[in-house]
Amino acid sequence: MTRAPLALAVLVGAIGLALLPLLAPSYYASLMIPFFGYAIALLGFNLLFGYTGLLSFGHAMFLGFGAYGAAVLAGKLGITSFEIVLIAVMASAALVALPIGLFCVRYVGIFFGMLTLAFGMLFYSFLFKFYHVTGGDSGMRVPRMNILGLEFAQYNKIEFLAGPFYYYSLALLIIAAAVMWRIVHSPFGLHLKAVRDNARKAEYLGVHVHRFRLAAFVISAAYGAAGGAILGFRVGLADPELVYWTQSGQLVFMAVLGGFSNFFGPIVGAFAFTLLQDQLQSLTQYWRFILGAVLAVIVIAFPEGLAGLAGSLRRTRAGKTA
């Protein structure tokens, strides 16, 4: 892929998102917060799926770590800085992912998927059953926190989300994407791709297959927790539904929708899904049906997803003019 049009597309996207709160109603600005959260989580999810070849069906577990971590740190321990909460939930998710990953990365394909699903459901039932700790099905409150040490007390919740927190989350997404870009274009990232394409061959080229799968799993867990903390902050609640397997399925949906073989696919997927779901929900009670149909069409007709579609459209156009 040539760099110039890609850089232009990214720039246009970033500027568009930066202008959105000024041009669109505040409803749309606050709608974009979950997009930022999901997009960050999906960047990590796709390091595991698109770059390492491991499809996790339990990734909502890490969203849950982020949201519940924020609830515990801010709600119970009284930490008011969102940055500290973010770093803490990312670090603890990575720490928990280490033993879980040790189990899971010994398997690939459907077995890896089922194991991650099992761990996800284990965490879900923990949240659901230990209600004196976790609040059970009513979840745990995530209080409003300071960002960059500023309280923004003059803003009510909607104004805060549509204003300062919007830009804050956008900045987090840009930082998360920039860091991930470095990771996938590093020597480390190359070995991940080698593992994805042919683990046997990779081993004989000196690639530590298991360790690299584990490393990708741990990094993706940290990204998932960061995304989950944003989701929890936005709703003000850490909800066990965030950890349920349908949420994990939704992450897979977004990745496929956007295109997992493309770096920006997950971001495009999170954006398209968030908008699509919102618009369909307001149009019809059969929105799930339509979402399902859209996914089927994407998988059958555009297996590279929306981002891949944009790429191939550009290539055919370039081919015609050439």
Added chain:
Amino acid sequence: MTVLLETKGVSKCYGALRALEEINVVIRAEEVVSVVGPNGAGKTTLVNLLTGLLTPTTGEVLFMGETIAGIGPVRLAERGLVRSFQLIQIFPQLTVEETIAAAVVSRQKKRWRVFASLGRDREIGARVAEVAEIFGLAQRLAAPAATLSQGEKKLLDVASAFALDPRIILLDEPTSGVSTAEKHGIMRTLIAAAKRAGVQSIVLVEHDMDLVAAYSQRIIALSEGRVLADLPPERFFADPRLIESVIGKRRRH
């Protein structure tokens, strides 16, 4: 000359089937050794034992005096033992450049550079260019491996193994699935590359007797899991019974 690789009384059984029995072979530095034999003689099993992919039922395999049992391919590669497989192994979505770079990253111990830029690492780039040049792949650096011709895939497969700077390389039928016209070209490239890269020994599993005769200094003939002969080519080809037992059976197929 220094012994690089040796087997001591190695046997391999699959249930009741004895694939290899009491194999004692030695691979020394500075030699190209061919392993020949009819189908089912145990050639691939031997290579798999020599590279730690299989563990012997009895006996042991020593590489530079140390057993390779349980070491695993990654550490074997670090010590200087690499191999290619009979079926071409490539990374379909990686380009030629990336495929070779994957090995160079291992060799230069840069695998844990999580945030470093691969593209801006001159040391890796220079080595990748060098290896690609040796194997005639310099013009194909940006091509995804899946789009290469069969012969190019084979070269890439072996080139990536060479990029590890091994002491010894085991090639399991490096010319299988390649047209007869290309075979000698590939072999010449491999031998020349090995010399340039400082590879000390090559173990070659090969069916094509022309190639065996042309390129090896020693021939190990296997038949029904046993070593039938371990001779220099001139003595091997002087014995019609040996040739009959190695090639004769193949003619009947």
